[in-house]
Every structure is written in structure tokens, then in C-alpha cells.
Amino acid sequence: MSDLWRRCLERLEGELNAEDLHTWLMPLQARDDTHGLQLFAPNPYTLETVRERYLARIETVISQLTGHELTVRLEVGSSSPRATASGKVAAPAPVKVAPTVIEAPAPTFNHNLDPHYTFETFVEGKSNQLGKAAAMQVAMNPGRAYNPLLLYGGTGLGKTHLMHASGNLMRERNPDFKVLYLRSEQFVGSMIEALRTKSMDEFKRRFRSVDALLIDDIQFFAGKDTTQEEFFHTFNALFESKQQIILTCDRYPKEVDKLEPRLKSRLGWGLSVAIEPPDFETRAAILLSKAHDKGVAVSENVAMLLAKRIRSNVRDLEGALNTLAARANFYGKPITIDFAEETLRDLLATHAQAVTVPNIQKIVADYYQVRLQDLLSKRRVRSLARPRQIAMALSKELTEHSLPEIGEAFGGRDHTTVLHACRTIKKHCETDTRMRQDWEQLIRILTG
Numbered sequence: 110m111s112d113l114w115r116r117c118l119e120r121l122e123g124e125l126n127a128e129d130l131h132t133w134l135m136p137l138q139a140r141d142d143t144h145g146l147q148l149f150a151p152n153p154y155t156l157e158t159v160r161e162r163y164l165a166r167i168e169t170v171i172s173q174l175t176g177h178e179l180t181v182r183l184e185v186g187s188s189s190p191r192a193t194a195s196g197k198v199a200a201p202a203p204v205k206v207a208p209t210v211i212e213a214p215a216p217t218f219n220h221n222l223d224p225h226y227t228f229e230t231f232v233e234g235k236s237n238q239l240g241k242a243a244a245m246q247v248a249m250n251p252g253r254a255y256n257p258l259l260l261y262g263g264t265g266l267g268k269t270h271l272m273h274a275s276g277n278l279m280r281e282r283n284p285d286f287k288v289l290y291l292r293s294e295q296f297v298g299s300m301i302e303a304l305r306t307k308s309m310d311e312f313k314r315r316f317r318s319v320d321a322l323l324i325d326d327i328q329f330f331a332g333k334d335t336t337q338e339e340f341f342h343t344f345n346a347l348f349e350s351k352q353q354i355i356l357t358c359d360r361y362p363k364e365v366d367k368l369e370p371r372l373k374s375r376l377g378w379g380l381s382v383a384i385e386p387p388d389f390e391t392r393a394a395i396l397l398s399k400a401h402d403k404g405v406a407v408s409e410n411v412a413m414l415l416a417k418r419i420r421s422n423v424r425d426l427e428g429a430l431n432t433l434a435a436r437a438n439f440y441g442k443p444i445t446i447d448f449a450e451e452t453l454r455d456l457l458a459t460h461a462q463a464v465t466v467p468n469i470q471k472i473v474a475d476y477y478q479v480r481l482q483d484l485l486s487k488r489r490v491r492s493l494a495r496p497r498q499i500a501m502a503l504s505k506e507l508t509e510h511s512l513p514e515i516g517e518a519f520g521g522r523d524h525t526t527v528l529h530a531c532r533t534i535k536k537h538c539e540t541d542t543r544m545r546q547d548w549e550q551l552i553r554i555l556t557g
């Protein structure tokens with residue numbers, strides 16, 4: 110690491126909270142020369158966030174440290190020689206899991222990795238871009254890039270997929286690498302069994318001898334004191350000897366009740382990344398990719414229909430695709446829009462019912478702590494106007510209602526007002542991180 114950048118980070122460490130520092134600034138690689146300091150971000154999203162939130166402060170600190178003005182340049186890429194002439198980092202070699210490695214592990218060691226979950230089969234969108242980049246970095250540099258890497262977010266959004274993809278890539282790069290994937294329940298089960306058979310030493314050896322330990326859904330540890338105690342020691346042992354730890358959780362671990370504070374604090378030592386629900390385009394792309402992998406012929410129109418109507422999570426989307434494929438196969442029919450509507454009528458109706466305009470209005474009012482009647486009123490004060498615009502935009506995004514219908518539901522407003530709200534919110538979400546977080550959080554609440 111550039112010495113100048115290291116000193117800058119040390120200075121910023123005192124000013125920023127640990128999570129922001131680890132999420133946005135630690136992943137940057139740096140190179141400095143007489144022309145200035147060049148920072149390389151792992152992906153465009155990190156780059157934009159750094160530019161928006163931290164660049165001005167970095168420039169100030171750098172000029173304080175050097176005693177003169179120095180240009181700080183930001184770009185996507187890497188400071189290592191792998192960078193191409195254009196400055197863009199060369200993409201990692203395509204992830205092809207060698208079947209012999211994954212399908213026939215050494216008889217003494219079972220990695221439990223699913224060979225189908227790779228980075229190649231993972232569709233990237235804004236909602237998971239950072240998680241994917243982090244999981245990839247960890248696979249390229251286990252034990253050193255981010256340790257632990259914690260992926261958190263709602264159910265069925267791809268956390269397990271990314272975790273396996275990272276493990277598979279580690280094994281692809283080094284077939285001798287011992288990666289152990291377990292669901293939390295399996296960890297608990299192994300521990301109970303070890304206690305029962307008085308073989309705790311063997312249990313400890315098993316978990317501490319791996320190069321990378323991947324544990325899924327650690328919220329399951331909540332309230333299980335002995336498990337947490339044992340996991341805590343395993344964590345420390347692995348961490349100290351720079352063995353990689355990857356964990357997933359269904360929410361930000363600090364919000365998990367009955368998880369020991371010392372464990373929560375350790376989970377924050379590395380990088381925690383939220384995996385958000387995918388947007389419409391990503392949902393459609395995932396569906397087409399899954400259909401392609403399964404050899405099911407699905408048109409873009411059908412993919413768009415499902416992506417529009419099923420917003421809860423990718424697992425539900427995949428379930429719908431499997432149902433369609435099975436029925437189409439059974440009846441020997443192609444999957445047309447009519448066939449999809451007919452076959453999935455009940456499922457689509459359930460998803461449609463889940464989000465209604467009155468429900469959106471109530472949730473948004475609660476979220477911004479304004480009264481529902483004020484949200485629907487004609488008052489134009491800013492504290493009401495923005496939540497109202499968000500509620501209108503969410504109604505357009507999450508329901509099938511037309512612009513005039515939505516306008517009507519918001520105190521008889523014109524459809525152009527609704528259209529304006531949708532455009533304004535979309536624009537703000539692109540540039541304003543806070544607004545995008547609110548938007549994603551509201552979608553999460555509304556779609557469960």
C-alpha cells in the first residue's frame with residue numbers, strides 16, 4: 110500500500126465510523142507519484158460513493174500530510190500490474206469450476222460447496238454489485254482482503270450463492286485449499302454431537318484446520334450460548350492465523366437479538382455488505398439466465414411479466430420459473446404470456462395483493478413519521494412533499510395501477526403530478542445515497 114495513503118487512512122480512522130471506513134475506503138488500492146495520488150476502486154459503485162462522500166476530505170488530508178496540493182485521481186481498477194493499459198483492472202479469469210475438483214473432493218475432506226453457484230451464474234445488478242465484488246476479492250486474496258466477510262440481507266437474495274461462488278473460486282485457484290461450507294444448523298448439530306460423544310477436541314481441530322470457513326445464516330446462533338462461545342473461539346483462532354471467514358445473516362448482525370456483543374463486535378472487524386432486493390431489470394435478467402441454464406425457452410416478454418409481478422425475492426422468481434417449466438413440459442406447450450398468466454394465476458394474485466396503494470401510503474407515512482391525512486392533503490411543505498412523492502413512485506413501481514388511478518388515490522391529483530413524482534424520485538435515487546437507502550428499505554418493508 111502507498112505510504113501516503115496508509116497515513117491518510119490512519120488520519121481518517123479517527124473521523125469516520127469503522128463500517129464506512131471498511132466498506133468504502135479500505136477496498137481502495139493506491140499508487141502515488143510526483144503527479145499525485147491515484148486511487149483504484151474495485152467497482153463503479155464504490156468509486157461513485159467515494160467521489161461523492163469522501164473525495165473532498167481525502168484531498169484535504171493529503172495536502173495536510175504532504176504540505177502541498179496534490180491531485181487525487183479516482184478510477185476503477187487495481188494498482189497491481191494486472192491493470193491493463195486503459196487502467197481498467199483485468200477481469201478475473203472466467204470462473205469455470207473444474208468438475209474433478211468440486212465433484213470429486215478428496216475422500217477425507219468434504220467442502221460442501223455447490224458447484225452450480227459460481228460468479229458466472231450470478232447476475233450482477235446494483236443491489237448486489239458490492240457483495241459480488243467483495244466475495245470475489247476475498248476469493249482472490251483469502252484471509253487478507255476482508256476478514257470476516259459478512260453478507261447480510263433478506264431471504265432468497267443470493268447470499269448463499271455468493272458465498273459458494275467465493276469458495277468455488279478459491280478452490281479453482283488452489284485445489285488444495287480447504288474450504289468448508291456449513292449452514293449454522295449444521296455447525297450447531299456438529300457441536301452437539303461432539304459434546305455428546307466427548308470429542309470436542311476433534312471438533313475444534315476440524316474447524317480450525319480449514320483455510321476458509323463459510324457459515325450460512327448465523328442469525329440461527331441467536332440465544333444459543335454454548336454455540337456462540339464455541340464459535341467465538343473458532344472465529345478468533347481462524348482470524349488470528351489469517352484463515353478466511355465468510356458469514357451470512359438475514360439482517361445486520363447488530364440487529365440480531367441474543368447475539369453476544371463480543372461476537373457482534375468481531376463480525377464488524379472485516380467487511381459487512383448488504384445484499385438488497387434486485388430491481389426490475391436485474392430480476393428479469395436473473396430469470397432469463399436461470400431459464401437458459403435450465404434449458405427452458407422463455408421469451409423476454411414472459412421474463413418481464415414475472416419480474417414485474419414477483420418482487421419479493423429471487424427464490425420466488427425461480428420457483429415460478431420451475432412451475433412454468435414443469436407445466437409446459439407436461440402439456441407440451443410453449444411458455445407464452447397467456448400460458449404464464451394462466452398457470453401462475455394464483456401465485457401472481459397473491460403477489461399483487463401483497464402491495465396496495467393504501468398500504469404503501471400507510472407504510473411511507475409511518476416511515477417518515479408524518480400523519481397519513483397530511484400525506485394525502487394538498488399541503489406542499491417539503492417535509493410532506495418528498496414522502497408523498499416517494500409514496501406515489503412506490504405505487505407506480507409496486508402496483509399495477511395507472512397514473513390517473515394513483516393520482517386519484519392521493520387526494521385527487523392529476524396524473525402529470527404522479528409522473529413528475531416518479532421521475533423526481535428516480536433521479537434523486539441515482540445521486541442521493543440516503544434517498545436510495547430509504548427507497549430500498551421501503552421496498553423491503555412492503556414486499557416482505
Ligand SMILES: Nc1ncnc2c1ncn2[C@@H]1O[C@H](COP(=O)(O)OP(=O)(O)OP(=O)(O)O)[C@@H](O)[C@H]1O
Nearest residue numbers: 230231232263264265266267268269270395423424
Ligand atoms: N443475482 C443472482 N443471480 C443468479 N441467481 C440468483 C441471484 N440472486 C439469487 N439467486 C438465486 O436465488 C436462489 C436463492 O438464493 P440464495 O439461496 O443464495 O439466497 P439467500 O440470500 O442465501 O437466502 P436465505 O437467507 O433464505 O438462505 C438461488 O437459487 C440463487 O442461485
